[in-house]
Amino acid sequence: MAKRWWLVKSEPGVYSLDDLERDGSTRWDGVRNYQARNNLRAMNQGDEVLFYHSNAEPPAVVGIARVCREAYADADPRWSLVDLAFVARLPRLIPLDDIKAQPALAEMQLVRNSRLSVQAVTKAEFERVKKMGGLK
């Protein structure tokens, strides 16, 4: 299966990148939106994921995670979850404003004002954000 790239949102007061780093990996559960669920189900092991802090100051992409277990059934079988593992913290976090200011990133669902909590991103978008954040 071809590798894909994603973005997940989390409120840092609920579950932050720090929490993921401490835990090593975590169950990405609680998704209760069909489009987001379908994205979870399309994830492959090894896919890379931008980790975004919503309802944060500033709202920003703060790190990178990796899919370490593909979608499996939630307690309620309508819903699915995956496991995500910590990969890296961005040396520089990338605020939403900076993403909006980048023409190359203007097509991201994040910018197009979607509240979707699990989004697909293109490889180019992923690499751009990673580079802006100080990783190669």
Add this chain to the structure above:
DNA sequence: GCCAACGTTGGC
């Protein structure tokens, strides 16, 4: 805390 955007629910 406000509220716009969006998703879901439920009466018909």
Add this chain to the structure above:
DNA sequence: GCCAACGTTGGC
């Protein structure tokens, strides 16, 4: 199956 009412998300 339509759509108004309601609930949630998330930036500001």
